[in-house]
Amino acid sequence: MAQRWTFGNRVELLENGEQFFPRVFEAIRNAEREVIVETFILFEDKVGLALHEAMREAARRGVKVDLMIDGFGSPDLSDEFTQSLADAGVRVRVFDPGRRFLGQRLNLFRRMHRKITVIDGRLAFVGGINFSADHLMDFGPKAKQDYAVELEGPIVSEIHRFVLHAIAVGNKGAGWFRRRLKAAPPPAHAAVGESEVQFVSRDNRRHTNDIERHYLAAIRAARQRIVIANAYFFPGYRLIKALRRAARRGVDVNLILQGEPDMPIVKVGASMLYHHLLHAGVHIHEYCQRPLHGKVARVDEHWSTIGSSNLDPLSLSLNLEANVIVRDPGFARQLDERLNHLMHHHCKKIEVEQLSEWSAWRLVRSFFVFHLLRWYPSWVGWLPRHAPRLQPLAGQGPHGGAARTDNA
Template sequence: MGKAIRLQPKPQHQVELLRNGAEFFPALLAACDAAQIEIHLETYLFEPDEVGLAVAQALMRAAQRGVRVSVLIDGFGARDFPVQLKEDLLQSGVRLLFFRPEIRRFSLNRSRLRRMHRKLSCFDGQLALVGGINILSDDDGPGLAPRYDYAVRIVGPVVADVREAMCREWRHTAWSQLKKAWAKREHLHTRAKYSDGVLAQLVVRDNTRNRRAIEQCYLDLIDQAQSEIVIANAYFLPGLRLRQALLRAALRGVAVVLLLQDERDHALLQYASWAFYRPLLRAGVEIYQYRAGFMHAKVAIFDGEWATVGSSNIDPFSLLLAREANVFIRDRAFAGQLRQDVQLHLVQDARAILPQHVQQAKLGLRLLVWLCFGLVRLIMGLSGYGGKKYLE
């Protein structure tokens, strides 16, 4: 793939692709039940439905048998978290914190946009789950396919990086909420031996040293791609640098394929993204909209060699504001497996957006697109975090 890029993945990883909740939650529950020393879990949403309660029970079982269990949930995503469930978790010995707690649904406080959007879990420093799947049922109702999403189960040296990232966020949150006993650095002594395996690297986005880390990895891989780029991303509102990179790739002959959500979920972002369809289609980019149900995936494949799975959307909220985590994997077998699964959804569950769909769009739709795009720019501009400039 051309010259060297900034990604420096480590070797010796065993990586398993997990599709949707049907594969993710059994892996999560099994890991909780097998843990002997500690469990770390981070999520944006933790719903008290059948799935959420099963996960809560597994966490409480672990705490009751002496496992150190630390759960960090975003304070906006968990603004309706049941008081009784919180008390049950704490009484069982689970250490539970909420990142930047938010009670009000609407506020002019710009800092509320800085959310903890990561979906990570780590067990005994030996096993990690990384992806985009929240703790909630992916059954979205009659007539809809299960929520379309991915995660990976990973064993290898990068697990230590996952644990360190989670512990750092946990300590920071505990200190900010005066939970000093929970803010102590906790060492875990493991002597893991890893066999040969795939190359992998954890990349996080935060508001200190890694502000543009995930975006930069995308840019590097797009610029180095020689044959194909496939991106499946639920919320797609790329900044100028990413748009230009995709256009350059398409114009130099790289097949660029985008699988995006339709207007079913978060219509503001979905319609705003239409503002970019015309130049992308004109350059030869293929755009598809997922129609079978709710799409929540955040994955990409580059030249059938590199792949990424994680929590980061390609929009200003993920790339400029939220705490995110993606794993980047360099392995043709894994990339091929993920590419095949995305292709299946492209064929079975998506419709192609053709140039004439944009050219012949009714005036009402065009006005709606530019209204939504303008609102997103306004929100990002008011945030004061450079979002308006990002979209220009």
């Protein structure tokens, strides 16, 4: 799908599940025609059950409800959970489901990692928050810190077409896509705000590096300040080089990375880059209150991004991702305030003096890591590449839903 700037949008930052879930569930309850949800993870916990009930209630009153989950991220939903959705008329599809081998999930590569919800073609939510209880503070020390945005205005038409097209590519085709748009055309969007927004996706065909290119363009153009909060930070050579150059020309470059990671290897990978970044003048802050799951950035006075894309090999070269890029000084200030709060109150700043001394082994390791980063976008393309495949869950008709005809 084409990616272009749209004007006149309203963009609202939502931090963590406490702000995100109530807004999404309220929007689903108020839906009149259509609900489309894409998520990497859906768990059968209190958040997943709340989404389950909201979708069932909407479908019962005649709203078209489509749910797409990832086969790797959401592998353990019970038959009762999914069948009750189908019985209510919710069309549930799984992106590349895979069978377990000796209890292990092997369908790791090229996952559907997006988190998008579209309501009636008029309201959209995009970000990094999954439908799981570990995005709520009462989950405990392992609760995730994360962000999403609520969008209204012309950009929603772009996002709406994108999610419908994703379903069509997966298992229906262009004819279904045209019929669905004709049956439920999105409303005409008047300007409702001041934000310029672009919806940017990453796939394994036409848009293989679009999100990375937007990051690179913003970093290379930066003149004052860069703040990047990213959960899984192991970017390519070009991004590391751009950050180092920005810091050396006087830009205040700040990275917020995981100090209490949900996976230990995440911190090990990121820390291998600390010497390269700190010696160039980049400031590194490790968020230590709980696991960081955010994928956001702010550059200078107007540029921001929020979405599902990490800055690591999976997100930049393999997974299907979606971010929004926002040009709006007011929104950039709001995001900057929240990121500053993290840095000043919940992060440990890493200083060069804290790093272990360089050794022969560290020099060798850093050499290989640095050049791995330089070349991985090329060699990762050799990993299995397949056409997106959506499979209706067992017990559903060929078009999703409980063996009913989907003419839309």
